[in-house]
Amino acid sequence: RKEVEQDPGPFNVPEGATVAFNCTYSNSASQSFFWYRQDCRKEPKLLMSVYSSGNEDGRFTAQLNRASQYISLLIRDSKLSDSATYLCVVNQHAGNNRKLIWGLGTSLAVNP
Amino acid sequence: EAGVTQSPTHLIKTRGQQATLRCSPISGHTSVYWYQQALGLGLQFLLWYDEGEERNRGNFPPRFSGRQFPNYSSELNVNALELEDSALYLCASSLVLSDWKTEAFFGQGTRLTVV
Numbered sequence A: 001r002k003e004v005e006q007d008p009g010p011f012n013v014p015e016g017a018t019v020a021f022n023c024t025y026s027n028s029a030s031q032s033f034f035w036y037r038q039d040c041r042k043e044p045k046l047l048m049s050v051y052s053s054g055n056e057d058g059r060f061t062a063q064l065n066r067a068s069q070y071i072s073l074l075i076r077d078s079k080l081s082d083s084a085t086y087l088c089v090v091n092q093h094a095g096n097n098r099k100l101i102w103g104l105g106t107s108l109a110v111n112p
Numbered sequence B: 001e002a003g004v005t006q007s008p009t010h011l012i013k014t015r016g017q018q019a020t021l022r023c024s025p026i027s028g029h030t031s032v033y034w035y036q037q038a039l040g041l042g043l044q045f046l047l048w049y050d051e052g053e054e055r056n057r058g059n060f061p062p063r064f065s066g067r068q069f070p071n072y073s074s075e076l077n078v079n080a081l082e083l084e085d086s087a088l089y090l091c092a093s094s095l096v097l098s099d100w101k102t103e104a105f106f107g108q109g110t111r112l113t114v115v
Helices: none
Strands: A004-006 A010-015 A019-025 A030-038 A045-048 A055-058 A059-065 A070-077 A083-094 A097-102 A106-111 B005-007 B008-013 B019-024 B031-037 B043-050 B055-058 B066-070 B074-078 B086-094 B111-115
Touching: A004 A083, A010 A019, A019 A030, A019 A083, A019 A106, A030 A059, A030 A070, A045 A055, A045 A059, A045 A070, A070 A083, A070 B055, A097 B043, B005 B086, B008 B019, B019 B031, B019 B086, B019 B111, B043 B066, B043 B074, B055 B066, B074 B086
Parallel strands: A010 A106, B008 B111
Antiparallel strands: A004 A019, A019 A070, A030 A045, A030 A083, A055 A059, A059 A070, A083 A097, A083 A106, B005 B019, B019 B074, B031 B043, B031 B086, B043 B055, B066 B074, B086 B111
16 A cells, blocks of 8 residues: 555546545554645645644645544635646654655646 | 755756756755656655755665755765656755654756656
8 A cells, every 4th residue: 555645536627616635644653744736847835734633725625534544635616727736745753754755646627 | 035946957868877956945944855756657755865964765776866965955866867767856845853844845846858
């Protein structure tokens, strides 16, 4: 089982739709979680951080379920500009060691 | 404030040559990560440097190496280039280990093409 798994998609949704992505992680020692957005041929940029049960920022809601070891990202009222790849990232600590483990990303296309 | 800067933006090499990629982190950041993103694949972790030392390494052969300088900038060296090394190489910087809530900030990457 991969350390971080995401549904690759692509997700094709109309403008205004609500779309949800899930990300599962295998290491229960994982301590913090992030959703990054990556536009085509650009570098990833942080979208949201999740440290406790969840986080909400406007149309975006991230939720963490430690018991089931998954993180979700909900996008409401999708815009054309939301089209991108969404990367799930898990931050693990072990003593002085730290690892950022990246999912392969979920591709979203919002259509007019 | 300047973000993470990488150079060069594009690099074309032939098989067997060596490539050197450079990264300057955000001022105050001591950690530098290197990632490879090949076409159609996700971000693959290469190396992590902090305070001048290699802290962690991904599943890449030894011909991928690097270092971090006293000013926290970093170099990634790829020896004996192979065609499959063609990819976008991304550098990210973050604050120190003690703040587990930190995020990584990325540079715009170096696109390496091996022909």
